[in-house]
Amino acid sequence: MxxxxxxxxxxxxxxxxxxxxxxxxxxxxxxxxxxxxxxxxxxxxxxxxxxxxxxxxxxxxxxxxxxxxxxxxxxxGFISAHSHLFMSGLRGLGVGETLYGWLAENMAVLTGAGVEDLYWFTLHGSLDFARNGITSAFNFAQSRVIWNYDPQVGSASLGKVHPVDFLTRQVDAGADAGIRVMSAIRLDDEAFPEQQVLDTFAAVADHIEANVPAPLNLGAAIFGAVQWAATSRTAAVEAELMRRHGVINQAHFVETAEALEQQQAKFAWYDEAGILGPRFLFGHFVHPTDEMITRAAAAGAGMVWQPTSNGRLGSGIADIPRLRAAGIRIGVGLDDQSCTDISDPFQNMRIGIYTLRALHSDAKVLMPAEMLRMHTLGSAEVLGVADRLxxxxxxxxxxxxxxxxxxxxxxxxxxxxxxxxxxxxxxxxxxxxxxxxxxxxAAQPPSELTLAATTELHARVAHAARAAGVTPGPLTF
Missing domain, CATH: 2.30.40.10 (Urease, subunit C, domain 1)
Structure with a gap:
């Protein structure tokens, strides 16, 4: 002391x-x-x-x-090392669906949303995080492309395309909410020429540096998308951006049991691209093979665990003791607010501990202090910000x-x-x-910004749903 x-x-x-x-x-x-x-x-x-x-x-x-x-x-404060803050107004969609059915219902509404809608959606989610004790977040910004992914063929088709400020306004929202954010950008290399992909990432990174107050700015990152790519070229482009900007890359990977062999086969694309290492994180990593675990651990890659989301979507149980025993660093996230329902880090910790104890029939397999460390200092470590948070x-x-x-x-x-x-x-x-x-x-009334975000969110989600032809739309208050 x-x-x-x-x-x-x-x-x-x-x-x-x-x-x-x-x-x-x-x-x-x-x-x-x-x-x-x-x-x-x-x-x-x-x-x-x-x-x-x-x-x-x-x-x-x-x-x-x-x-x-x-x-x-x-x-x-809790650190959510894996978050999608723009999803705050989409709770209650896909309630009986696994990952891709649930995602399709969410994306259907987002098809009707524009640039300023994403600002208010993200602001609402960021303020919700702050109110629930989450002071820092790794945020996967909604891509400027609305992709339609087909797990049976293992690739995505191009949907609605937005301008670059679709991304930068999401960055602005996190800063306006007063929480610390690392903003992850999907490269969308299958939609745009490679030079445009590189230029877009640089433009968003520059916007972050110019517009986010330095203390709140945890930097830019790559939203790894090999999981949904048609070819290994996506991994090569991500590797180039990691080298060029010195940023971390977090990729959703083997999250769900759907088309599992196809997902696992794409692990080699990342390995062959030379991406695996301390600046690479696997988001979810629920269904890895023994070989994937061994290789990831040897390379020094990390993993981010979303226990509430994995349960809500029926994705499976990430065997954290197995990953820790192999030497993989673990952080914890709240994931989408539409698949954690309540962005509650206390609930997230309990679900994680209880699930693993049930899985292993062992009440000592994960203890409270260990779980709390993963949701605070452990998350800071995998994000490379433990010197500050x-x-x-x-x-x-x-x-x-x-x-x-x-x-x-x-x-x-x-x-x-x-x-x-x-x-x-x-x-x-x-x-x-x-x-x-x-x-x-808790003793004070909501701020004017919180009240405004609530009003805007309800109106804008309802409008987006109508614009996208989603019926019935949401109830508004």
Whole structure:
């Protein structure tokens, strides 16, 4: 633990039960300080070494110098290492479908959506994340092409095509919501000439750098699409962009049991392109062969697990103990809000643990502290941002949650990780901070931006559905 100076302290958090998630650190009761730049400047047990200044208790949350959490748990904000934020208005579609049937129903509505619709869809999803304690996200932006994928033939046909600002407006929405985002762009190399593909990615990356506030900007990434490609050329183009821009690539892979042999065969395309390595992540990786696991682990590739989504869509169970034993790094994501239904990281952790314990008939196969680490620091590690995020340590961004297990009461704490992961939930989430500034407070009414996003989402989803000829359309409020 390190004590920082108080000259530039913007916020002091006191009377906290701290789950820092720093490796080797046990939970403790103590304090932390946040500097003017939004990073943690000090943290330790007991009381701060220098008493914090006091202010008028009636002052607004943004001007309050001291946050006394009264013994509540303070833990890092959750990181969703695999998300599709624009899907927030599509919950309730494909309720009895597996992946591709569900996706077809979602894409049918999106066919009627335009550039500004995607801004509001993404803003709503980003604000929903913030309200639920998810402070950082790897976001797969909806492609500027609406593809129609046929799992039986293993390729996609071209649907509606949008301009580049279909992508950049999604980037803007995440920034406006105040959460940290890594924006993944699908290259759509089967729709456009290669030079146009390269230029489009560069243009979006430049837009991110120019328009997203530096502290919120986790950079650009590649939305790996070999899973749906007709030829291995897609892997080669992705490899070129990874080299040119030094970015990571996360690819949906062997997510579903549909056309499984066909999916598994495309693994070789990535391997032959030289992509596998520390900057490559497999999203889902539910149905890998032993050979795929061995090769991925040897190359240093990571994997991102979506337990709620995999269950909701009947995709299967990712055998996390098997992957961890092979040496594959694991992060965790909330996936589409339309297939997690509630973007609830607490629910996501519980579903993950319970499913694996049932699969292995072993209650020790995954413990609460391990699961929490994967959804915080582990996710930061696979995304390559663990120097900034994922744990409460001096020098990292002050992204944290205030969770009170006494309101509603969950009983005495025997094991703090068990209480936090098993017994707490969104009902116990009281405040969310990003960079030491509040982005959600359960005691405060919704912000004007949140109200606007709600109004716009309902109207725009209904309009998109009508424009696409989807009937019956959604109920609106």
């Amino acid at each position: 390190t004590a920082g100076g108080t000259d530039a302290t913007a916020l002091t958090v006191v009377n906290a039960l701290l789950l820092t998630m720093a490796d080797g650190a046990e939970p403790f009761r103590g304090w932390l300080t946040v500097g003017d730049d939004g990073t943690i400047t000090g943290i330790g047990p007991g009381d701060p070494p220098t008493p914090p200044s006091t202010v008028d208790p009636s002052a607004s949350a943004t001007s309050r110098a001291v946050l006394d959490v009264g013994g509540a748990i303070v833990a890092p 994922g744990s409460l340590e001096v020098g990292k961004h002050a992204d944290f949650l205030v969770v009170d297990p006494r309101e509603p009461d969950t009983g005495p704490i025997w094991d703090v990780y068990a209480t936090y992961v098993f017994a707490c939930g969104l009902r116990n989430l009281k405040q969310v901070y990003v960079g030491g500034k509040p982005v959600y407070d």
